[in-house]
Amino acid sequence: MTAPATTSMPLVSVLVPAYNHEAFVRECLDSILADHYPAKEIVIIDDGSTDGTAGCIEAWLARHRDDIPVEYVSRENKGIAATLNELAARAHGEFLRIGASDDFFLPGGSETLVRYLMAHPGKGAAIGDCVVVDRDGRKLLDSGMSDLHGADKRLYRTDEGIRRAVISHWAIGGPVTMLRKGALETVARWTEGLRIDDWDLFLRLAARDAIGFVDEKVCAYRLHGANFSKTRHTATRIVNLTEAREVALRRVCMFAEPDRTLLRAEACRIGAKIAYLQGRMGKVAVHMAAYVALLAISRLRVAHGRHRMGAA
The missing domain is CATH 3.90.550.10 (Spore Coat Polysaccharide Biosynthesis Protein SpsA; Chain A)
Incomplete structure (x- = not known):
């Protein structure tokens, strides 16, 4: 109807x-x-x-x-x-x-x-x-x-x-x-x-x-x-998180800076969660180090952009 x-x-x-x-x-x-x-x-x-x-x-x-x-x-x-x-x-x-x-x-x-x-x-x-x-x-x-x-x-x-x-x-x-x-x-x-x-x-x-x-x-x-x-089932969480990471990496190109770097950082954070659930602690450390570095870069770019706007 x-x-x-x-x-x-x-x-x-x-x-x-x-x-x-x-x-x-x-x-x-x-x-x-x-x-x-x-x-x-x-x-x-x-x-x-x-x-x-x-x-x-x-x-x-x-x-x-x-x-x-x-x-x-x-x-x-x-x-x-x-x-x-x-x-x-x-x-x-x-x-x-x-x-x-x-x-x-x-x-x-x-x-x-x-x-x-x-x-x-x-x-x-x-x-x-x-x-x-x-x-x-x-x-x-x-x-x-x-x-x-x-x-x-x-x-x-x-x-x-x-x-x-x-x-x-x-x-x-x-x-x-x-x-x-x-x-x-x-x-x-x-x-x-x-x-x-x-x-x-x-x-x-x-x-x-x-x-x-x-x-x-x-x-x-x-x-x-x-x-x-479902959110507490380890195998399901790994599948969901793996897909989320793939989605993040696929959509990075749609964003300008600093959001592009922020989304890359989020992909690393999701990678750390996956590694933790898999019991791969070395991988957790690698992903978290990349996450922290990219997050810092994103924040610096935000601050730089605001400074330029203020100067203008």
């Missing part, structure tokens, strides 16, 4: 990749419906779930299909990046709200992000903050960025700070992002085959100063057994 446009607010397509979240997907969809934003549609793909996720979605649609425009596809598993690309291709909206079937949206979040993007036409993406909840929806933390990831939100006040934050301290979790659909044409959408698809996309956006930040809670990020335990 194609969503009708409104004259007052642009259409938002809420993209929901769903995979093995039968316990949570109803709450996710309920939260989209409950949000008062007037011009919205849901585009949802069940990415080959092996539990009852597809049945939960179909039961929800049977009750609510007349309440909100929905496009739903159930198909074999293709992975998160391919699913996000397909969701974006199926969307009709000017703005794309990126969802997750185990999280849920907070009232007013879509309007907050839309108003930011409307007021900042040069930005291709807007991000907000989230609360962190447990599997039963009980609040654990007030801020995903600050309390869960330890981020300094003051960095997000400037383009320079956002570049540094995206490169050095990834703190964007849960469905906090809204994209201008046209921005995906600039950065070539999600890179299929990656596990670290979100960081890769945000590096490409940050290199173009295309990210803005709104310090408002726009969603709830849920910690539960599946997404929490």
Whole structure:
């Protein structure tokens, strides 16, 4: 079903990749419906779930299909990046709200992000903050960025700070992002085959100063057994970190100095983490020495650039 446009607010397509979240997907969809934003549609793909996720979605649609425009596809598993690309291709909206079937949206979040993007036409993406909840929806933390990831939100006040934050301290979790659909044409959408698809996309956006930040809670990020335990599994962490290092090295060329050197430093820091998990302490020392040296060079270049601006 194609969503009708409104004259007052642009259409938002809420993209929901769903995979093995039968316990949570109803709450996710309920939260989209409950949000008062007037011009919205849901585009949802069940990415080959092996539990009852597809049945939960179909039961929800049977009750609510007349309440909100929905496009739903159930198909074999293709992975998160391919699913996000397909969701974006199926969307009709000017703005794309990126969802997750185990999280849920907070009232007013879509309007907050839309108003930011409307007021900042040069930005291709807007991000907000989230609360962190447990599997039963009980609040654990007030801020995903600050309390869960330890981020300094003051960095997000400037383009320079956002570049540094995206490169050095990834703190964007849960469905906090809204994209201008046209921005995906600039950065070539999600890179299929990656596990670290979100960081890769945000590096490409940050290199173009295309990210803005709104310090408002726009969603709830849920910690539960599946997404929490994976981060403690050594073999999985090594695979994820190896891919992250490859992504960093691949995107270095997109940045100017001093961010180019900062991203090279981050690749070395990730290399040290990999070596530590592998028990290769000599490699840890080599990577950390390179990290410290490159970080110092980056900071010197920042100071030099500020001195030149001051002199001018």
